[in-house]
Amino acid sequence: MRKLLVAYATKAGSTAEIAEFMGKVLREAGAQVDVLPIKQVRDLSSYSGAILGSAIRMGKVLPELVKFVRTHATTLSQMPLAYFNVNITLMDDTPESRAIVDSYFNPLRAICTPLRVGAFAGRMDYARLSWLMRFLLRQNKEEIPEGDWIDWKAIRAWTLDVLSLMQREPTPA
Numbered sequence: 513m514r515k516l517l518v519a520y521a522t523k524a525g526s527t528a529e530i531a532e533f534m535g536k537v538l539r540e541a542g543a544q545v546d547v548l549p550i551k552q553v554r555d556l557s558s559y560s561g562a563i564l565g566s567a568i569r570m571g572k573v574l575p576e577l578v579k580f581v582r583t584h585a586t587t588l589s590q591m592p593l594a595y596f597n598v599n600i601t602l603m604d605d606t607p608e609s610r611a612i613v614d615s616y617f618n619p620l621r622a623i624c625t626p627l628r629v630g631a632f633a634g635r636m637d638y639a640r641l642s643w644l645m646r647f648l649l650r651q652n653k654e655e656i657p658e659g660d661w662i663d664w665k666a667i668r669a670w671t672l673d674v675l676s677l678m679q680r681e682p683t684p685a
């Protein structure tokens with residue numbers, strides 16, 4: 513297996529932290545990995561698999577991830593691929609919230625089918641948001657509570673599962 517790519521789209525940093533953590537888990541398991549913001553990835557030719565993730569805002573993955581998958585659809589469809597999203601819906605982990613966060617992958621699935629998807633609860637840290645965004649959110653009567661729901665153990669387990677799947681997939685010539 514050549515190198516793996518973990519690429520992410522973030523607004524307030526938690527998706528970047530999770531992607532870096534995935535990179536660490538993969539390296540500890542013996543894989544070669546690049547962890548990069550999605551906007552910095554130009555070329556996929558040196559990678560044998562990709563794990564692509566995004567923060568969720570207003571019920572959607574960030575547009576740069578959708579654009580990236582569309583741009584590189586042909587290459588991505590020939591390599592093992594996984595998507596992850598980071599959201600706040602899973603702070604209540606129920607079958608209903610699982611169905612909601614799974615639906616966030618639909619625009620990506622419509623372009624390229626992944627081997628696996630992973631949805632993870634993130635964090636709400638108002639200090640990381642712009643003044644305008646804090647103002648807009650506080651106008652909303654159902655303000656999202658501040659907190660950190662990141663389950664590092666679950667993310668580690670998912671990452672190792674994806675690695676074993678990617679190692680099993682034949683690498684395209």
Ligand SMILES: Cc1cc2nc3c(=O)[nH]c(=O)nc-3n(C[C@H](O)[C@H](O)[C@H](O)COP(=O)(O)O)c2cc1C
Pocket residue numbers: 521522523524525526527528566567568569570571572598599600601602633634635636637641645
């Ligand atoms: C303006 C705003 C809108 C959000 N919209 C959603 C949403 O629709 N669904 C959801 O599950 N989480 C939503 N979230 C929560 C984020 O997905 C969560 O904070 C995540 O950890 C953000 O990742 P980031 O730190 O990489 O930007 C929203 C957060 C903000 C600040």
